Amino acid sequence: MADRSESGKTMLDIQHYSKTYGEGKKAADDVSLTIESGDIYGFIGHNGAGKTTTIRAVVGVLDFTDGEIFIDGHSVKDEPIECKKVTAYIPDNPDLYENLTGLQYLNFVADIFDISAADREERIKKYADMFEITDSLGDQISSYSHGMKQKVAIISALIHEPKLMVLDEPFVGLDPKASFILKEIMHEMCRNGSAIFFSTHVLDVAEKLCNKVAIIRKGKIIATGTMEEITEGHSLEEAFLGDTFAEANHE
Amino acid sequence: MNKNILLLRTLLLSTSQRNIYKYCKDKKKRSKIAGAFIATFFLYALLMGYCILMCIGYGMTGMIDAVPVMCALTISLLAFLFTIFKTNGYLFNFKEYDMLMSLPLEARMVAGCKFLYMYVKSLPWYISISLAMLIGYSAYAHRSVITYPVWVILSLFLPVIPMLIAAFLGFLIARISAGFRKTNIIQTVLMMAFVIFCFSLRFIIESVFKNDKVEATLERTSEITSNAAGIYLPAKWFSDAVTGNSVIAMLLLIGVSVLLFAAVFHVVGNSYRSINSALKSHAASKKYKLSGQKKRSVVNSIAFKEYKRLVGSSAYTVNGAMGEILAILLGLITLVLGFDRIVQVVTNDAPFDHAMLQPAIPFLVYFFIGMAATTAMSPSLEGRNYWIVQSLPIEKKALYQGKMLFNLYLTVPAMTFATLCMCISAKVPIVDTVLYLVLGLALCAFSTAWGCVCGVKHMRLDWENEIEAIKQGAAVALYMLPNMFVVMGLVVLVVILGLRMDHRLLALAFILLATLLAALSYLRVMSLAKRK
Numbered sequence: 001m002a003d004r005s006e007s008g009k010t011m012l013d014i015q016h017y018s019k020t021y022g023e024g025k026k027a028a029d030d031v032s033l034t035i036e037s038g039d040i041y042g043f044i045g046h047n048g049a050g051k052t053t054t055i056r057a058v059v060g061v062l063d064f065t066d067g068e069i070f071i072d073g074h075s076v077k078d079e080p081i082e083c084k085k086v087t088a089y090i091p092d093n094p095d096l097y098e099n100l101t102g103l104q105y106l107n108f109v110a111d112i113f114d115i116s117a118a119d120r121e122e123r124i125k126k127y128a129d130m131f132e133i134t135d136s137l138g139d140q141i142s143s144y145s146h147g148m149k150q151k152v153a154i155i156s157a158l159i160h161e162p163k164l165m166v167l168d169e170p171f172v173g174l175d176p177k178a179s180f181i182l183k184e185i186m187h188e189m190c191r192n193g194s195a196i197f198f199s200t201h202v203l204d205v206a207e208k209l210c211n212k213v214a215i216i217r218k219g220k221i222i223a224t225g226t227m228e229e230i231t232e233g234h235s236l237e238e239a240f241l242g243d244t245f246a247e248a249n250h251e
Numbered sequence: 252m253n254k255n256i257l258l259l260r261t262l263l264l265s266t267s268q269r270n271i272y273k274y275c276k277d278k279k280k281r282s283k284i285a286g287a288f289i290a291t292f293f294l295y296a297l298l299m300g301y302c303i304l305m306c307i308g309y310g311m312t313g314m315i316d317a318v319p320v321m322c323a324l325t326i327s328l329l330a331f332l333f334t335i336f337k338t339n340g341y342l343f344n345f346k347e348y349d350m351l352m353s354l355p356l357e358a359r360m361v362a363g364c365k366f367l368y369m370y371v372k373s374l375p376w377y378i379s380i381s382l383a384m385l386i387g388y389s390a391y392a393h394r395s396v397i398t399y400p401v402w403v404i405l406s407l408f409l410p411v412i413p414m415l416i417a418a419f420l421g422f423l424i425a426r427i428s429a430g431f432r433k434t435n436i437i438q439t440v441l442m443m444a445f446v447i448f449c450f451s452l453r454f455i456i457e458s459v460f461k462n463d464k465v466e467a468t469l470e471r472t473s474e475i476t477s478n479a480a481g482i483y484l485p486a487k488w489f490s491d492a493v494t495g496n497s498v499i500a501m502l503l504l505i506g507v508s509v510l511l512f513a514a515v516f517h518v519v520g521n522s523y524r525s526i527n528s529a530l531k532s533h534a535a536s537k538k539y540k541l542s543g544q545k546k547r548s549v550v551n552s553i554a555f556k557e558y559k560r561l562v563g564s565s566a567y568t569v570n571g572a573m574g575e576i577l578a579i580l581l582g583l584i585t586l587v588l589g590f591d592r593i594v595q596v597v598t599n600d601a602p603f604d605h606a607m608l609q610p611a612i613p614f615l616v617y618f619f620i621g622m623a624a625t626t627a628m629s630p631s632l633e634g635r636n637y638w639i640v641q642s643l644p645i646e647k648k649a650l651y652q653g654k655m656l657f658n659l660y661l662t663v664p665a666m667t668f669a670t671l672c673m674c675i676s677a678k679v680p681i682v683d684t685v686l687y688l689v690l691g692l693a694l695c696a697f698s699t700a701w702g703c704v705c706g707v708k709h710m711r712l713d714w715e716n717e718i719e720a721i722k723q724g725a726a727v728a729l730y731m732l733p734n735m736f737v738v739m740g741l742v743v744l745v746v747i748l749g750l751r752m753d754h755r756l757l758a759l760a761f762i763l764l765a766t767l768l769a770a771l772s773y774l775r776v777m778s779l780a781k782r783k
Contacts, residue, residue, distance in 0.1 A: 059353045063528035084355035095347045097265035098713060101274050108261045112254060112354050140274045142713050 009037040011164045011195035017067035027053040029219040035195050042210035043199040050219040051199040059089040088157035092169040098142035102152045113160035127155040146173040167198035207236040262368040299383035306387020315391040322384040323486035326377045330410035331417045338421025340566045340718040344530040359520020381406035402493045411508040412485050415515050553653020570721045574622030575665035582672030590677035610749040613690040614742045616669045624702025626658045627730040630710040631720035647780040658699040666691040686758040693765035700772035705730040707779045
């Protein structure tokens with residue numbers, strides 16, 4: 001469970017967000033949820049439920065017309081740069097510049113966030129050592145395995161000490177040790193007042209890691225709250241399957 | 252460091268062959284990069300040599316004053332054409348869009364840097380042309396010393412305006428397409444319609460500038476270029492600045508380039524996220540009913556995969572199938588207007604017997620059909636998905652055969668249609684028509700197999716953007732350049748030989764030659780399939 005020493009400040013506030021595609025299909029329908037600093041918030045749902053669509057809108061990549069999204073009090077629509085300055089995003093399959101070396105890529109991101117030379121060196125060393133990738137930072141990203149690319153993407157996300165970290169299926173491709181380290185980092189960030197919002201299919205991970213969850217089905221939030229409220233004494237898997245089956249039967 | 256410069260530097264570094272060479276540990280890859288560098292150097296030398304010779308020709312005929320405008324028009328036209336094909340893929344709908352847009356960078360900054368990246372990458376071509384023309388120009392026009400730095404500095408600005416116009420048109424096409432459900436199809440259709448319009452514009456401009464007599468036209472080249480400069484003002488500004496040392500003209504070219512850049516990227520930046528969202532996001536259909544599955548042979552199945560890849564990418568469709576569409580249009584126009592009328596328009600009613608052009612019909616059609624071969628692009632286009640075919644229990648031979656079969660599916664019907672239309676319109680006897688069709692088939696086979704040799708031999712899977720494999724790959728350049736020059740030469744050769752020998756015998760000789768070349772290329776593909 002999330003270890004929260006500083007909490008209460010709203011880091012992410014999604015209000016009635018909807019996304020309709022050109023075909024007239026609603027990928028996200030009236031999604032509302034609030035994430036406070038110190039929260040590790042799990043976003044769970046079946047394939048194509050609307051998790052990635054919502055996440056991409058949160059990080060300012062996907063355009064949307066209905067609803068509002070606020071990050072640290074700034075509107076994603078009106079003040080996208082202010083929002084992105086405090087956010088880090090790790091997509092499920094990060095497209096990095098393959099012909100750069102890992103270090104060249106990390107320096108590029110550090111430059112964008114205006115991180116001093118001393119700070120970036122300290123952080124790159126810290127996280128690269130943790131993920132045991134320091135020896136490979138001088139190699140081209142194209143020579144990395146999927147897991148190594150994922151580790152570089154995670155380090156690049158941590159380099160500016162974000163207040164909100166948004167991750168799309170972050171544990172896919174990571175080895176058990178790297179998964180463990182990432183979870184530790186997430187806990188540490190929350191203790192320092194940041195918030196984590198991540199999607200996952202691995203319900204065991206969500207249950208152990210998150211203090212709050214939202215379940216999305218066919219673009220609609222069907223359940224949201226603290227882990228205790230959602231599970232009501234059952235496992236998250238039972239609660240998730242129960243909720244989705246109930247929703248399906250209701251339809 | 253300024254974030255614009257930082258982003259531009261990273262974009263350039265991410266595709267820099269020097270950077271790959273420096274950090275790559277694969278010796279084979281490093282030697283390929285070195286080889287490509289030498290080949291590119293020769294291409295630049297070839298281009299510069301051609302430009303210098305052209306200027307010498309102008310100088311010897313007393314038309315050296317037309318060179319600055321000619322230089323400006325050549326660079327502008329190339330810049331426009333290079334950019335219009337790349338806009339979708341570089342400026343919009345690019346792979347690392349999510350990564351870049353999640354960083355605290357303004358949308359207009361990302362778009363602007365992507366544009367500047369295109370500019371810097373193609374600048375060496377424009378500067379080569381410009382410097383070569385300056386050398387040729389200075390040999391005949393004895394100008395003051397100031398002409399040289401002004402020429403070089405303004406050459407840096409010459410491509411900007413046409414590139415901005417092309418980028419803005421690409422933006423409009425993307426903007427319109429983004430409003431439709433089938434964005435990809437709309438974008439492809441609009442882009443193709445625009446390219447066809449550009450091709451026809453050449454004839455419209457020629458008919459405006461040229462008189463009926465070819466001789467008179469040649470004599471008035473200088474007037475033609477100044478007429479063109481009167482319409483396309485940046486060419487006039489360039490010419491005035493370098494020939495008349497006009498400071499106003501110089502400031503106009505620089506000022507308009509900079510202001511237009513700011514204006515275009517203000518407009519593009521405002522809709523950048525919405526356009527890319529529409530182009531990159533599609534909802535999966537949820538009402539599909541599974542029915543009517545068909546079993547295909549392995550080779551046919553690969554050919555079908557190639558078809559789906561072609562229609563799935565507007566950049567690939569526009570570049571890969573443009574020749575076939577132009578050939579079909581040529582056939583239709585010839586059928587409607589008549590073969591003689593087309594020859595009259597193209598040759599400005601030059602006084603000669605149009606029948607002597609009939610043996611060149613297969614080569615005229617092939618000029619378009621052979622413009623691009625999907626086989627030259629598709630091996631590289633496998634990109635990081637190459638593992639899919641690698642992991643399947645199929646031989647490479649079957650994979651390449653499938654790719655070649657698809658190119659034949661694409662080229663043969665278009666070639667047959669265009670050749671038949673031209674033969675009917677030119678009233679070519681049936682026996683000759685059959686011979687021309689067979690020659691066309693042999694040329695299609697050659698184009699397919701030769702394209703595949705280039706595509707397999709110079710396969711590059713580590714591209715960042717599919718445009719790199721479609722337009723900029725060594726495979727495509729190696730296929731396209733000699734192919735186009737040889738075909739242009741063959742058209743002339745076949746007309747000349749047709750006057751001296753029986754044209755049926757001539758057609759048979761070319762059928763044998765093309766078949767032999769196709770067979771050799773095919774055998775080369777098969778040996779490459781065994782080796783790799």
